[in-house]
Amino acid sequence: MADQSTPRDDMLALVRRLLFAASGRNAQQVLECYAPDAVASSPMFGEVRGREAIVNTWSTLFSTFSDLTIQNLDFLVDGDRVAVLGLINTTDRNGWFGLPATGTPIAYRLVLLFTVKDGLIVHDERIYDSSNLLERLEKARLDKELRTAAEVQRELSSRSSRVGSFYESIGDSLPCRAIGGDFFEAIELPSRDCAFVMGDVSGKGPAAALLAAMVQGMFSVEAPAGDGPAATLERINRRLAARAIGSRFATLVYAVLSADGRLVYANAGHNPPVLLRHSHLQRLTTGGPIVGAFRDARFEEETLQLHDRDTLLMFTDGVTEARNAGEEEFGDERLVECVTPPAEPADLLSRVFTAVRDFSAPAEATDDITLLVTRYHKQS
Secondary structure, three states: OOOOOOOHHHHHHHHHHHHHHHHOOOHHHHHOOEEEEEEEEEOOOEEEEOHHHHHHHHHHHHHHOOOOEEEEEEEEEEOOEEEEEEEEEEEOOOOOOOOOOOOOEEEEEEEEEEEEEOOEEEEEEEEEOHHHHHHHHHHHHHHHHHHHHHHHHHHHOOOOEEEOOOEEEEEEEEOOOOOOOEEEEEEEOOOOOEEEEEEEEOOOHHHHHHHHHHHHHHHHHHHHHOOOHHHHHHHHHHHHHHOOOOOOOEEEEEEEEOOOOEEEEEEEEOOOOEEEOOOOEEEOOOEEOOEOOOOOOOOOOEEEEOOOOOEEEEEOHHHHOOEOOOOOEOHHHHHHHHHOOOOOHHHHHHHHHHHHHHHHOOOOOOOOEEEEEEEEOOOO
């Protein structure tokens, strides 16, 4: 019987020629590398018989992923088999293995096993690093969805700054993940008063963000009724409790500022806001429990008289409970140091965020950080 083996160098040359032809989308040259009755198998195409059908798999692969490249090639030869180890790079525009397309760049390991006989490929087996690939594809899909959710959340958020005839307000929120459970809102009321609300929903991530958006929407509906902070919080609390959201709850502080400087507020288990007055600081603690946990909870409200340039700071616990590498909390005292002496609202906002960031570095934030600064201007 004649020796049907193919010298090692010839097998390597054949496989290199195939990969070159495939990357160049040259179907005829790809065809010439396979035996007429060749068989190919892969997770994507299953088992394919005949060189024309195999060529079609290459064509489909490169037409579906037009920017696909194979890099970092290593070749191993063992008897009549050639193994090619490489790294595939492409953009997931059409989806892999039944998953939705992510539109993001992906890379994964690929092993090609070719069996060569009489100078032609008789068997082509393609092995993808599919477990790791699927994990990365799923992560890319989730990342894309989270980016979209973050964009929607930013659109739903209150404008970062607002200026009225008797006040100016500026706020910002930095979620510790792509999306967060903190929110703030400034609402112009039919009475021409301005309402300010800040909330912090328990938990983090998508579930907290959804609940935060729902509570924020409730305020947009309830606040214009003008029934006052305590009554508004009671209605929102009943609506949340009726939804049976389990262990989910929210802390809220709601304040209404009038042109004459009258500030009415109620605090539902939230960090007490700081009121910066000319001669002293005041913490706003009057209110009641968290919302969403107790259906029949009652809330109290307090009325204060503001003077020209008095400034209200609302913030979430992500500010005061931010930790450094030594697990020390930022705390209320550092917050007070940041905002004294008083400055313009935008400067106060910047001071606090900078101080928290510098204090926490290099530790990563573990909670959303949100701050709203509102200054009263007495009308002449």
